[in-house]
Amino acid sequence: MTTKISRPRGRPRRFDADQAVATAQKLFHARGYDAVGVADVAEALGINPPSFYAAFGNKAGLYTRVLERYAATGAIPLQDLLRPDRPVAECLAALLEQAARHYAADPGAAGCLVIEGSRANDPDARQAACAYRVAAETVIRDFIAARVPEEAERLTDFVGTVMAGLSAQARNGHGLERLLATARLAGQAVAQTLVG
Template sequence: MTNRPKETKKAARQRRPAFDREQGVEVAQALFHARGYDAVGIAELTQAMGIVPPSLYAAYGSKLALFERTLHSYAATYALPLEQVLTVPGSPSEVLTNLFVTAARHYTRDPERRGCMVTEAMRADDPQAAAIASSVAAKGSDAIRAYIAEHASPGDADRITDYVLVTLRGLSSYACLGHPQEKLVECAKVAGRALDAEFASPQPVSGASLGNEPA
């Protein structure tokens, strides 16, 4: 049996640890959330991950594919807890007002990652990135639409859904602009008061329903 030469301490120090792809997704997610898809380049991503560009392409395929993975990771781990909020007992206006308030607090809980990453990604200049974000957003918007459809008349459901989605997007946008949590919570409560009237009396439908908006 041939004895292998002992590894020198210098060689041991020079060996790089294996690249953790899941950790790389977390690093990229933080960058994309804070600055948006368009503003984050390959050089910044690889520097943050401690790898070279060929390693990034080998691990994820492309910047766009990496971005898609970060959006799915965010939706699964960090997004607004819709299922939990929408199953709390209460009247529809109370539940949806609580959704607004929860969103205001959720979107301002981390000073480095303000707003909803998926919502803001829908405004990306890159059409493919925006389309991916819209696709990821569909699950959340569909859950909100389904909840409202259970509690509102067919003629009112689309209008109320549009109102809820617009309000959530506005809260995300204002969180990204740096408005304090206390202010957004108060705005959320004001927005919720309109829901009492919406669920109390049917009103005629006007205009088309909005597209997908993330929660």
């Protein structure tokens, strides 16, 4: 008895989808969503645009996959920093300093992929990035609310604003020392708010 093995129609893919998402992540992080075209991604992957569309649907579809990968492997580890056994002010200061380090780690891809993506012109890409930003803000708000509920909204807004500013300044060329100085100043403001 022989078993006939059916093969998928068409030519086999010449690229690994996970590696393609990693490559696209570098492009989007370095240039921003709006500045990267399908042709740029296809060229970086060594495929033609029809193969790109067959694999990812469209640019926003690929970007969603990039955001999923970033959240799983490259985002700031909120759960590790926002610990219930440490004071709230200490945790938020550590979060802001980690953001500064993270955003300055690669000058070629500075800033936060999610924060910068939430400014994209494409509504689908912007919505996808905003969903991750809101999810992160919810984690921060819930952490604060569990300990100092009366300050949760205000401090979450402050931390989110500082992180967005750190991301923007990293993309503008501010180095680690300048970003850390800003993060530490913001950490002092948080500590004063929680003491007062």
